[in-house]
Every structure is written in structure tokens, then in C-alpha cells.
Amino acid sequence: MEESNRERSKRSSIVKSNQIIEVFVMRKTIGILAHVDAGKTTFAEQLLYHGKGIKERGRVDHKDTFLDYNKIEKDRGITIFSDQGTFLYKNSTYYIIDTPGHMDFSPEMERAIQVMDYALIIISGVEGIQGHTETVWRLLRRYQVPTFFFVNKMDRVGADIQGVMEEIHLNITQDACLITGNIDKEEMSRELVEFVAERDDDLLEAYIEEGYDKNRWFNTMTEMIKQQKLFPCFAGSALRDEGIQYFLEIFHNWTYTDYISQGEFSGRVYKIRHDEQGTRITYIKALQGILKVRDEIGYGDGDKQDFEKVTQIRKYNGNQFQVVDEVSAGQLFAVTGLTKAKVGDGVGMLKAKSSYHMVATLKSKVLFDSTLNPKDVLYCFKTLEAEDPTLNVLWDEVLKEIQIHVTGIIQLEVLKKVVAERFEFEIHFGSCEILYMETIHTSAIGYGHFEPLGHYAEVHLMLEPTERNSGIIFENHCHVNDLSIGYQNLIRSYIYERAHNGILTGSPITDLKITLLTGRSHYKHTSGGDFREATYRALRQGLEKSETVLLEPYYRFKFEVELDQMGRILSDIQKLHGSFNPPETTRKKAIIIGRGPVATFMDYSMEFVAITKGKGSMNVIFDGYDICHNSHEVIEKTRYNKNADAHYTSNSIFCTKGQSYTVEGNRAEEYMHCL
Ligand SMILES: Nc1nc2c(ncn2[C@@H]2O[C@H](COP(=O)(O)OP(=O)(O)OP(=O)(O)O)[C@@H](O)[C@H]2O)c(=O)[nH]1
């Protein structure tokens, strides 16, 4: 009892502070996410209208929405870029970020997630949960963004709110509750009262002892939403403006942010764009403090910060902006003056950089007219890469071609249009190839020594396999007596500065933990770059000693077909090296869920449409990397010669009596100085 009283007083102080904060302007960023065509842009348009952010409502179908203002978006009728709108509602400033729903633009969607205070997932009341809805949900959990749902298109024939709620409970979360009725004026429905009480021990105790109390439920729900223990769902029609005002009012009451404008400035870069003059515009969310125009701010990764002066601060609303002198915590804004800031960079006091999970799985080469200077084309693609780092633009000196990484065919089509519009020349793309990766099965210690005359660095790295799709993790077990912190940090930065080539096909290595065991420098001879040499050599030497495996990207798919087509589809899945769960069948339909390599399923949609005569549905989402189904074939075809890689070798260089000499990787260990 003591305990619960204390808890209660803690909660009421949250409420009090909540009320105090509400007196001031509260800033909230809501991100709208969903599968393609669920109605995100339509919903955002309504929200902006209700918040008086826009005077008239446009429609996606009429190509006149506030947030899909780009010509390519209008032409295609889909959102491609995450854009923001803003409005004032009661005592709060709202920022709305509308994200693209197409799988090919998932990285653009993910970059926006990191600055959302709350997210709204839209689900079509007719089509229900799609594969992409689950991807969005998983990302939101990863970034810990409190989430609401809106079941849209309830005006359409076949819309089924109960069915969608069941799907949410089954596939997404048991903690989602449908909100209906006049929540503020009347008592909550008994069902909702109990739903909430079941998820909070104190509330349940209070319920049993004292019964329902509106304020207590309201306050507890607000906290539970913030802590992602409760996910309210709404239903309506964005097109017909049903349920939007209701959502906004409840959302306004049940959410809060507590940004503080005191203290040193910190922020996060979430978007990079260039204006027509080519000026780089860096979009930042202020997380703490105040930033003024002409302030010099630091940005970058960890200790490697760059400092530059902010020359202009812009508050964007759609494609319009207003120039201001200062911004403070909780605001979304853009600056000019920063020439090198990258998406995900911490700004000011925030030093850690964000890493992203949505990755490109294909690569393609850029084809262009021979009258164009490749350098100019490369410059344009480098500009685009600043805006979308997943493009990974590469100039292949040997083949004299520009290569890029992409998520899918639609992205390539959009890129053609973007280049034509912005840079005014025509490009095409070569056929898409799979982006392979490599990892290890067994652990090993890699040794690297770099000591040509006048240089010195030695590095020992432990390489261990980690969970699939975990990327590269760096740990440091090196003692400062062996190597200074400065050099240790340098080694860390060399591990993360680029994707390192594996030894099977030269594809990037992933899913490994790299531990710095020890290293050595020389007080006189060690110079910048020596530790890069030693680190790369240690990495390579370790890879050569472990058992390596090739990985390829996988899709998770869901096929819905008529019963008599099931056999054909199942046999196709097997032929394409996929796997599937036991199909779920109803009287007429079969639902087949499974996974398979992107390489074999990439072009299956055309065949699928032909088999099902356009009546089946095929839903695919990226499902991470896994063991390659045809490693041998791919390795043969790539013809990568690990001993002739210009950037990597397992050999070490030593020096005796003023003479430097090379020791091959397999013998290097015997020569190391730190052993
Ligand atoms: N009947 C009906 N149609 C809707 C509703 N909301 C949106 N639509 C229609 O659905 C289509 C897609 O709407 P958008 O708002 O562009 O969907 P989106 O989620 O932004 O799509 P992407 O940005 O491409 O992922 C358009 O034709 C809209 O008019 C609704 O509530 N009812």
C-alpha cells in the first residue's frame, strides 16, 4: 500500500508538471507512416487543414496536396520524399512528417523516424495489415517512438474495423485499443477502462479498491502511450474527413513532450537537400537549447567534429520557408552554412551518429551519353548521395563507370526523372545486380603490422561472428598502457570509415564483432595513416584465418491466391529456392507466407500476375541478409582475387636494421611485436 501511494504521488507530480508544461508552447513532431496508398498524404492534408496550417484541402488524385508538391510525386501519385508541414493547435506547435510508403523509399522513411516524438501508422480498413506495416512497426519499436494507429478508408465497401483490430492484435501488438465515443465528456467504456487497468498493476489495484476515476485513467494512459505500453487506434476516412478532428483532439490531450531550451544546443540532422542554386540545406531537429544565426556549431561523428557557422535558419512548411534568427528545443528547422553535415549526424552537444537499418540490396551502373563528362555526372550523383546516403555512389576507375546502390526498380525510374529535372540530362541504368555481403562462421585473431622505414603501427583484432543482420560491432579491450586512447579511437574510426571487403567476392563484410585486443605505436615513427594500414591488414589476416560465408538479401513474402493456384505457387517457391510456412486456407483462398532470395524473387511479380490473372496479391518486404543459396556459383562468377585487392592485404611490413620487408599473412603472427 505504501508503495502504491508513493507511485501515485509520483504520477500526480508528472500530471502537475504536465500541466505546467502545457501552459507554455509544447512542440510535437508526428510522423505518418504506412504501406503504399494507405492514405498518409490525404490524412496529413486533413490534419494540416484542421490545424489551420492550410486554408484549402488538396487531393492526391488532383495533384494539389500541400506535401506531395514535387512534380515527380504529383505525376506518379505517390510520396517519394519525407516532407513536413506545421500548424498550431491550442497551445502546441505541431510538425507533421509525411513519409513514403513504397518499399523502394524505405530508407527515406527511416531517416525521418529518428526525429518523431510520436508516430501514426495508417492502415487501410479494406486491405488491412500489409507486410510493410510490419516493417514500419518494427522500425518504430527499434527507435522507440510512441505509436498511434488510424484505420483509414472506412467509407469504402468491405472496410472492416473489427477484422483489422484482430489483425493488429494477432500480427502487431496485443496492446492496441480502439478508441471510440466521447472520451472527454463521458466515462470511458468499461471495456477500455479494463483494457488499460490490465496493463498497469497500480491502476488495477486502484480499480479494484476505488473503481474508475477519469483523471487517473487519463494520466496513466498518457504515460503508458509515451512508454509504448499502450497503442491507441482510431478509425475513419481521411478522404471524407471522418474521424480526423476526433483523432487530433484526443492526440493533443494524450501526448506531451518536455524539451528544454536551457543548456547548450544539441540537435540531430535528419535530412539534406540542395536548393536550385545548389546550396546545401541541412535539416535539423533541435533537441535541447537554442541555436542562433551566425552561431558556430560542431557536427559529425564522435570526436571527429567539424565546426561551421550557421549562415541562415529556415523554418520550412511544405516547400515554403521563413527565415528566422533563432530556434529552440523541439523545433524542426533547416540551416545553410554547413557544408559537410550528413544525415544522422549529431549537432552541438549530441555527438553520437545514428545508424540506419534499411539498406539497398541491388546495384546498378549509370549509363549516359558519351558527350557528357563523367566527372559532371559523378558530381550530380554525389549531390544526390548527400540527400540519400544509401545510394553509395562509386566511381569504378578500372571500368570507368559510376555505380550506385538501390532498393528497387521504382527507385531507378524516379532517379531518372530527378536527374532530368534537376540536372537536365538523360540517364539510363544497367540491369540490377544483387549486393552480396560476407561474414564469418568461426572466430579468429587478426594481426597487422605496418613498419616501412620511418613508420610504425601494430594492431591485433579479434573477429567473432554475431547475430544475422547485426552489422559491425566494435569493442575495445586495449589497455592505455599499451596504446594511447587517441590511437585506440583512430582504430575504431578506421573500422567504421568504410565497408570493408570480404575475401570471397570482395563484398562488404558484416555481422561481426571486432574487438581491439592490443596495439603498439612508436613515439617517433608513427604517423597519420599508419594505423589504418595496420588495422586493414589485421582485419584481412583475421578473415583469412576464419571460415567465411557469402550472404545475400532475402524477401519475406505473402501470397494470396485462389485455392486451385496454390500448387503451382508452392512449386514455384521451391524452384526459386524459397521456403514457406504451412499455407492457411479458407473455402476459396490460400495464404502463403514464406521467404526467399531477392535474386530469384525479384522478377517473380510479372509471372505471378500472369498465373493469378491479376487477381492474386503478392506482398514482399525486405527480410535482411542470410546465407546465399548459390554461393559457389556467385563466387565463381565474381572472380574476385583476394591477393590482388588494391585496398586490402593480409601481409604485414616489418623493418630490421633499416631494411623493411614484407611477411605474408599466414606467417605474420610469428613476427608481431606485441606477442
Ligand atoms: N475511399 C477512400 N480513399 C482514400 C482515403 N484516403 C485516401 N484515399 C485514396 O487513396 C489513394 C492514396 O492516398 P494517398 O494519401 O496518396 O496515400 P499515401 O499513403 O500517401 O500513399 P504513398 O505516399 O504513395 O505511400 C488516393 O487515391 C486517395 O484519394 C479514404 O479515406 N477513403
Ligand SMILES: [Mg+2]
Ligand atoms: Mg503519400
